[in-house]
Amino acid sequence: MNIKSQQPLVSIVSVNYDQPEVTCEMLASLEKVTYPNFETLIVDNASPTKSPNIIKEKYPEIQLIISKKNLGFAGGNNIALKQAKGDYVLLLNNDTEVKPDFLESLVELMESDKKIGIVSSKILYFYEDNVIQYAGASPINPITSRGSHYGYKEIDNGQLDEVTETAYPHGACMMIRKSVLEELGLLYEGYFLYYEELDFAERVKRAGYKIYFQPNSSILHKESISTGKNSPLKTYYMNRNRLLFVRRNSSGITLFLGVIYFFLIPLLKNTIKYLFVKKHLSALYRGVAWNIRNFNINKNQQL
16 A cells, blocks of 8 residues: 555645745755655745745745735735645744654654644754754743743753643644644734734634644754844734734733733833834834724634
């Protein structure tokens, strides 16, 4: 019997935005993957200057989908999710490179328990030697909206090599059970950038599914190539979406305290931080103003 047909199909989905060379580096690493049954879908998110055609020319076997509009992380992925045929869908950032055996253990963990909705790999920094970015995540405090990644900036000496249930996946590499997507719907597109995987994880947990960290699968992450590590764009969306996440995923007194905390602590702290950096200060307050204008968004609203 064909080994490929015996294995669940995995749909690997990635979004390209003006980075065809980076995306091709990711695809080059996928060519070495040992798992026998996967398809690859790349969505070009209306790249303004660099044509994505080189991606298809170098890798004709992949499905290249061209979006006429930049729909952000969630919107771009959602285009491909509607076409993905896999039993499992793997959202993979285009600024990553994978280990050849990274898929097998993700699929095995998913196959072991139908109540597992999401699994994330161990993520190491590409430009640092054996340094962890993500090895599972702590719960996010509902008042402060802060959490942390286990192992963050630690040298990987195997100290976090146990398969564990975790609070949140990492959006750079997260495998989702296709039936969970069909049950709960696609990613919420209102964030545009950042917090999408955290919001989706909340929906997954509310529906009774579990999220796991699989250390036997690892990838390398180049991190923030699209937006820049310290760009005003990142400042805008990180602050806008932090408050939006609180509003969508809290209620009652918890929501009230979370909003009050945001205005009293992080907003004041960041105002001081950016006081003499006009672009970032403007981005910060535009993010706050967006929430005020769109105050009616709630946890039940999907796009």
